[in-house]
Amino acid sequence: MASMSVKHAIAAAKKLRSLQERFNPGGSDIYPALMGDEAITALIPSGNPLSVHILMFTRALREQGTDEQYEKFGRRADNNEIIGTFAQTELGHGTYLRGLEARADYDRGTEEFVLNTPKLSSYKWWPGGLGQTCNYCIFVAQLYIDNEAKGMAMFVVQIRDEETHMPLPGVHVGEIGKKMGLNGVNNGFLGLKDYRVPRLNMLMRHQQVLPDGRFVKSPVSQVSYFPMVFVRCMVARQNSNYLAQAATIATRYSVIRRQSPIEEGQPEPKILEHLTQQMKVIPEIVTAVVYRLAAANLQNMYNETAEAVYRKDFSRLPELHALACILKVATSYDSTYGIERLRQACGGHGYLTAGNLGNIFAMAAPACTYEGENSVLYLQVGKILMKNWSQVLAGRELMPSMAYISECSKMTSFPQWTGSWECLLKAIQYACVGSIRLAFQSYNARVQSAQSQTAAVNYSGLELTKAAELHGRSYVAGNFYQQIVNSPNKHQRSPQFQKVLENMLELHLIQIFFRHLGDILRFIRITEDEISALQRRLEEVLKELRPDAVAITDAFDFNDKILSSALGCYDGNVYERLFEAALKHPLNRKSVPDFFEAHLKPFMKENADNAKKSKL
């Protein structure tokens, strides 16, 4: 499996490189985006062993290395002359980066770093492609000068011979083992023992160790976390695509499959005519659209911020970090749960490998863990919200994506309920701000009762998480509202198209309202009649969107090869394709399987003989 995926990944890399040269000669930016795109991930169903090389190794060299270091390592990596990975996580630590145990001691006598993974728990563990594909890596370690810790630093480390691919002396490298999916990625382990690299192998764009051992601190230490910010943005985009793929499959299947007359004596309808089926499928289509738009916005913000960071302007980093975290969490959680819901919406056939929903799930689910475990990132956003709430209390302006928090904080009570989109959006934002206020009070009370700030974060963790989750909902819903209602492109849309978009907005807002009804009722009074009215609107908008479901998913524009699904093909020949796939199964190669004579027949015979004996 690993060797097939390496072969496919290389073919894809070549093809994309040629597209890059044709459409963006000399540029380097579209290549990583293309490389990680849905086409590639779908065509390499066991995972792309070059993803971390392209998304993290090359970027870190470009963004964390000096120009000289880029010339030495980065250019070769961009050309795929060397293949690397990002080796940060260890067997004993993934989340708590300050606890990483790998160390780099500066030897000023030789102007080298001595790299070590001193214990079993300090072995690098998980990096994509490290097991077999890579010959280089970025090794993240605690930097020590004269045995004094200076914080995290990144080192370019050659781990295999460029000619023979043999591991170099002092390097212990291998594959970590079979996973629930992504088995083509050869995630690896790495131990280093007194492994020396020249001083200029430490990436020194933002912090430096001078030849005499003097340490020049980065102006902003968090900039060393920047490679993770990029991948979080990519996860937001990629997981939205996985959800869109699953939604396309389930929608197409739901207009082919017929089951159970709705009226006695009537023919069996397409299953998508059943209201509960609409509720399983259509909201997921809409969620995919909503997240794709949010992820596109995030990507633009990333591009602008990355350019600024390259010029050493770090001012927008906190906002990008907060948004990348929350969208990474929201898209990975919602796509994972959504894909499973869509699998169930395909009944028994959804469980067949031929439907491909299992593999799409296996691709999407680990994003809840990698690149920052989701609960940990919720807490990270929760902490940022606390900081921003202090700013609100001090009357200061907030970053644009949090401006709604200031606005809601000024409201003494929620305005008259109208049920309009503006009212629904405001209700979500208002509940979010109420949750932030409660979390802040709880956190503050703990700090005032002499708890440390970190302990106060831990014990207010549930409230911080709730506030972060609602902030994600507020941002995503607000972004969708702006794009549908206030977009400058609105007037170029046909009235029919605008109506479909507005129906999607209606469904999204009502869906989020019902998901968070408990949270909203905590802060806003809404009557039973007002809630019932929303229930009727939900049923109505599902009915309105039903005829558009196929067209919307067709507009995602996945071709059959990418979906790889007997249930989701464009031509709708579901049963023919399921049969075709079944007949290809190895057990169908022979009418009588080998195990019959060897095991089954003797077993049955023995039972028959015993039965005969007991009758005698």
Ligand SMILES: CCCCCCCC/C=C\CCCC(=O)SCCNC(=O)CCNC(=O)[C@H](O)C(C)(C)COP(=O)(O)OP(=O)(O)OC[C@H]1O[C@@H](n2cnc3c(N)ncnc32)[C@H](O)[C@@H]1OP(=O)(O)O
């Ligand atoms: C189309 C493409 C397809 C995509 C598919 C992807 C394919 C690739 C597949 C897999 C790749 C997976 C690769 C990896 O997993 S690499 C390893 C990733 N590891 C992590 O993400 C570790 C998670 N941990 C952390 O990020 C941090 O430790 C932490 C949780 C944020 C906590 O760190 P720390 O304790 O140091 O920090 P504080 O909480 O005290 O925060 C201090 C201040 O720093 C700010 N901060 C934190 N992180 C960042 C950041 N990234 N950028 C900017 N600022 C950051 C934080 O807000 C605090 O700020 P303050 O103002 O309060 O001082």
Ligand SMILES: Cc1cc2nc3c(=O)[nH]c(=O)nc-3n(C[C@H](O)[C@H](O)[C@H](O)COP(=O)(O)OP(=O)(O)OC[C@H]3O[C@@H](n4cnc5c(N)ncnc54)[C@H](O)[C@@H]3O)c2cc1C
């Ligand atoms: C498919 C895959 C690919 C990966 N690729 C790479 C790669 O290329 N390079 C790389 O370096 N790493 C990679 N990783 C590792 C990944 O980044 C880590 O697994 C991830 O950051 C989570 O860290 P952890 O495994 O240590 O989880 P842990 O931190 O041990 O989490 C376990 C549990 O503890 C909880 N927890 C931890 N800390 C806190 C806290 N402060 N507060 C509350 N709860 C907490 C978590 O919420 C979670 O429930 C990959 C992982 C996977 C699954």
